Amino acid sequence: MITCGIDIGSVTAKGVIMDENNLLATTIQFTGYNAGTAGETVLQKLLGQAGLKREQIVALIATGYGRNSVDFADKTLSEIICHGAGAHFAIPTARTVIDIGGQDSKVILLSDAGQVLNFVMNDKCAAGTGRFLEVMARALETDLDGFGQLSLKGSTPAAISSTCTVFAESEVISLVAKGESRENIIAGIHRSIAARTVAMANRVGLIPDIVMTGGVSRNIGVIQALEKLLNLPVTVPENAQLTGAIGAALLAQRAPNVA
Amino acid sequence: MKKHKTSGKPAYYMESVPKMKKIMRNYYLKAKYARYLGKKVAWITSGGPVEPLIAMGIIPVYPENHGAMIGVSHTGVELCEVAEGMGYSGDLCSYARADIGASETGGGPIGGLPKPDMLICCNNICGTVLKWYEIQARKFQVPLFILDTPFVHTEFTKEAKTYVDRQVKDYIRFLETAMKKKFPYDKMNVVGKRSVEAMRLWQQVLNTATAKPAPFTAFDAFFHLALIVTLRGTKTVLRYYRFLLDELNQRVEKGIGMVENEQYRFLWDNLPIWHRMRWLSRAFAARNAALVADTYTSAWCGTVDNIDENDFLGSMGEAYTRIYLNIGVDQMAEKVLNMIDKYDVDGLVMHSNRSCKPYSFGQYDIQRIVQRERGLPVLILESDMVDARKFSEGQVETRIDAFMEMVGQK
Numbered sequence: 306m307i308t309c310g311i312d313i314g315s316v317t318a319k320g321v322i323m324d325e326n327n328l329l330a331t332t333i334q335f336t337g338y339n340a341g342t343a344g345e346t347v348l349q350k351l352l353g354q355a356g357l358k359r360e361q362i363v364a365l366i367a368t369g370y371g372r373n374s375v376d377f378a379d380k381t382l383s384e385i386i387c388h389g390a391g392a393h394f395a396i397p398t399a400r401t402v403i404d405i406g407g408q409d410s411k412v413i414l415l416s417d418a419g420q421v422l423n424f425v426m427n428d429k430c431a432a433g434t435g436r437f438l439e440v441m442a443r444a445l446e447t448d449l450d451g452f453g454q455l456s457l458k459g460s461t462p463a464a465i466s467s468t469c470t471v472f473a474e475s476e477v478i479s480l481v482a483k484g485e486s487r488e489n490i491i492a493g494i495h496r497s498i499a500a501r502t503v504a505m506a507n508r509v510g511l512i513p514d515i516v517m518t519g520g521v522s523r524n525i526g527v528i529q530a531l532e533k534l535l536n537l538p539v540t541v542p543e544n545a546q547l548t549g550a551i552g553a554a555l556l557a558q559r560a561p562n563v564a
Numbered sequence: 565m566k567k568h569k570t571s572g573k574p575a576y577y578m579e580s581v582p583k584m585k586k587i588m589r590n591y592y593l594k595a596k597y598a599r600y601l602g603k604k605v606a607w608i609t610s611g612g613p614v615e616p617l618i619a620m621g622i623i624p625v626y627p628e629n630h631g632a633m634i635g636v637s638h639t640g641v642e643l644c645e646v647a648e649g650m651g652y653s654g655d656l657c658s659y660a661r662a663d664i665g666a667s668e669t670g671g672g673p674i675g676g677l678p679k680p681d682m683l684i685c686c687n688n689i690c691g692t693v694l695k696w697y698e699i700q701a702r703k704f705q706v707p708l709f710i711l712d713t714p715f716v717h718t719e720f721t722k723e724a725k726t727y728v729d730r731q732v733k734d735y736i737r738f739l740e741t742a743m744k745k746k747f748p749y750d751k752m753n754v755v756g757k758r759s760v761e762a763m764r765l766w767q768q769v770l771n772t773a774t775a776k777p778a779p780f781t782a783f784d785a786f787f788h789l790a791l792i793v794t795l796r797g798t799k800t801v802l803r804y805y806r807f808l809l810d811e812l813n814q815r816v817e818k819g820i821g822m823v824e825n826e827q828y829r830f831l832w833d834n835l836p837i838w839h840r841m842r843w844l845s846r847a848f849a850a851r852n853a854a855l856v857a858d859t860y861t862s863a864w865c866g867t868v869d870n871i872d873e874n875d876f877l878g879s880m881g882e883a884y885t886r887i888y889l890n891i892g893v894d895q896m897a898e899k900v901l902n903m904i905d906k907y908d909v910d911g912l913v914m915h916s917n918r919s920c921k922p923y924s925f926g927q928y929d930i931q932r933i934v935q936r937e938r939g940l941p942v943l944i945l946e947s948d949m950v951d952a953r954k955f956s957e958g959q960v961e962t963r964i965d966a967f968m969e970m971v972g973q974k
């Protein structure tokens with residue numbers, strides 16, 4: 306059965322078309338200010354890639370922060386349940402999913418069967434999210450791709466105590482002024498994100514295996530900082546950024562009568 | 565039993581509602597014009613002992629109830645900003661900020677509270693009220709009485725009892741001095757009995773929501789609550805709650821539920837999000853979920869068993885000390901578990917309230933206990949009861965959706 310999952314995040318819009326367990330098409334683009342239009346372009350791109358017509362898609366589920374703007378979806382589901390399903394599909398032993406996206410972060414606890422048992426989301430705050438990293442990257446005049454690699458070269462992570470993005474930025478600036486190395490500062494930033502995430506994960510009660518999804522999972526510095534604090538391995542699935550969309554497409558298969 | 569003419573009205577319509585509105589309007593009018601009626605006004609904290617005031621003929625006014633009205637009328641943010649402009653921290657309880665803002669500008673839905681002749685502060689709800697009332701006593705240059713209730717970590721000790729009972733005597737002396745007249749002990753007996761009866765009636769009102777479907781929800785309880793907070797000890801309250809109870813019992817008999825297709829039942833924890841009452845009640849109703857009970861409104865009858873109605877003054881110290889916000893987390897969790905069983909709910913919805921630290925502090929522990937003991941899903945919503953700047957619709961909606969999906973997969 307061919308299904309589609311579209312995940313409209315605050316920063317990026319993601320989509321996949323699946324036939325059972327096979328990915329037929331995937332796409333990622335910026336969401337922009339109009340989530341509805343973003344959903345439409347994502348769908349068109351996917352159809353083009355897979356060489357399919359809209360009618361061939363049996364069910365389409367939208368998820369993510371902009372899910373309700375996708376008016377052609379057969380159903381909407383929260384990103385929590387979709388990330389859970391997507392992570393379970395990619396790594397069946399996953400019990401804890403750490404998802405850090407552009408504007409929020411969440412920790413989802415799964416049962417053996419991949420059902421959501423519990424979740425926490427960060428409060429209305431950019432600290433510990435992709436946006437936080439962007440702000441820091443700008444303050445340090447580097448880009449996000451270089452960020453992860455640079456931090457691995459840091460020998461002693463600088464102490465960054467503020468949990469607020471704005472305060473943390475001024476902390477970073479004063480570290481720069483003090484002549485602290487860029488590598489150490491970036492390592493410190495990653496440590497601070499990891500610490501916040503671990504505190505959140507402890508609230509739901511963390512169970513291995515731990516899987517990380519979302520845009521920030523591309524940052525090796527954050528992954529390593531997390532592993533160090535948790536003293537456990539953190540696995541990043543292939544297509545980590547597409548986890549929510551994949552989950553949506555899979556859930557659409559389970560409920561073909563959604564339409 | 566009186567006949568209710570509700571035929572042809574939608575299921576949510578309740579005759580009690582306009583009645584309640586009228587009572588509250590009259591109450592505030594009387595308070596506003598107290599001076600012309602030759603009456604004195606006392607400001608008092610929501611958990612404070614109001615009965616002696618009623619016995620003395622003093623009109624009690626509640627800044628916290630006023631705060632709730634400010635929240636409902638969406639004037640909270642502007643009043644909080646006034647207080648913040650005066651230098652108060654944005655982390656201060658928004659009831660305090662709204663009250664300080666309103667007494668500075670006369671803003672809000674009723675143009676501010678009438679000036680107090682005295683202030684009565686009981687710290688059984690939190691420590692914030694101490695400084696808040698001191699500030700207002702200084703501003704209005706009026707006497708302040710503080711009833712200091714020690715925190716009940718595990719038990720209410722003999723020493724604590726002696727300590728609080730002694731202050732009850734001080735309270736009476738304070739009122740005698742302020743009013744320059746003897747305290748009417750006979751009247752106090754009557755008021756005390758009425759207050760106990762009102763609490764029992766309120767408990768019965770809340771109990772009706774054990775029925776399936778629930779004849780009313782926590783959102784309704786938040787509204788009908790105002791009387792047991794403000795005027796317990798008066799006849800008005802008894803009359804009104806009898807009427808309400810009657811109407812609710814009739815709804816139960818006829819099987820009328822407040823949520824049309826009640827499929828899920830939840831318990832609410834913490835203060836309401838006053839500025840989002842309608843939005844939230846619709847959000848849950850649209851998902852066939854009824855919030856059938858809450859820990860907040862039951863706080864006003866939770867300690868009725870500790871009161872000896874024949875010796876109100878002698879027993880109220882204990883009752884006022886053992887209220888929900890003044891006990892340890894284990895005891896709170898115990899109460900939550902009891903309510904989960906009593907109302908037969910499918911999950912717990914907790915409002916993590918930026919303003920109210922004593923209420924929000926133990927919530928993650930309570931969540932863990934509930935999950936361990938009953939295996940129920942728990943939803944945590946972060947917001948603030950009055951300060952709408954602390955509310956994010958998108959985030960709250962996502963959390964509710966995810967929670968409903970979790971409940972649905974059970």
Ligand code: SF4
Nearest residue numbers: 657659689690692920
């Ligand atoms: S902190 Fe909580 S208990 Fe204290 S006044 Fe504010 S809302 Fe009431």
